[in-house]
Amino acid sequence: MLQKFGVVLALAFLLTACSPKLDWRTVQSPQEGYSALFPGKPEKMERRLSYVNQEIPQTLEAVKIEDDIYSISTIRLSKDQATLVPKLLxxxxxxxxxxxxVSLESALSTDTLYQTANKQRIATKDYFLEFKSTGAVEQSMRVRWITRIAPNNGTWIYQISVLHAAPARVDAKQFFSEEAYSNFFDEFRPE
Structure with missing residues (x-):
């Protein structure tokens, strides 16, 4: 009996020692009009952008997990600023x-869909970027831009991205298709 208890205790200890590095959690951001699945508790920062002599609010929620930074940037434009959307984007x-x-046309990209909070599926593109550096750190990124009409007839511009600051094992498109990254993109739900 004591031997069985020792085995169970050892297994319990091993299971707690093998906790995953990703602690997935749904983050609700009603002020920014979305919910998202982050792999850890994100930090939230707010600032005001000065653009064409106007102050525009921007919010960034981000979390760093080892070599990766998962982030969602939200720019909120009022209905009076709607004409700024194309140039700002x-x-x-x-x-x-x-x-x-690269340019928008020459960047490695893939057509994809995202789902809104009311289950509507909308077409978008994901871009896979590789940044050349003179230092030892190579960086690659998967990024998606989404624009949505806000409840006050303003506009939200979202930038959803993961920046990987280490050499990728394979090309960026294949690398960022792994579950640890695709969950983040697939579970972003704007209003």
């Missing part, structure tokens, strides 16, 4: 794409 995309020396 172009600038956001351009900043990342220029760092990877």
């Amino acid at each position: 172009e600038q956001l995309q351009g900043n990342l794409l220029n760092r990877a020396n």
Whole structure:
């Protein structure tokens, strides 16, 4: 009997020692109009962007797990600022794409779908970027941009991304298709 108890105790200890590095949790962000599945508790930062002589609120929720940063950036535009959406989105995309020396048309991408909070499925694109660096750290990223109409007839611009700051074992598209990354993208649910 004592021997069986020792075996059970040893197994229990081994199971607690093997806890996974990813602690998936649903994060509700009603102010930003989405829910998402993060692999840990994200930090939340807010700031105001100065764009075309206007102040625009931006929120970033992000968590770092080993070599990866999972993040969701939300820019909220009022209905009076709706005309800024195309140029602002172009600038956001351009900043990342220029760092990877690609354009929107030449970047490695895949057509995909995302699901809204009311279960509607909408087409979008995911981009897979590789950043060349002069240092020892290689970086790659999967990123998705989504624009949605906000309840006040304003607009939300979302940037959902995972930045990997270490050499990837395989090409970026295959690497970011692993479950640890696809869960994050698949479970993002805007209103």
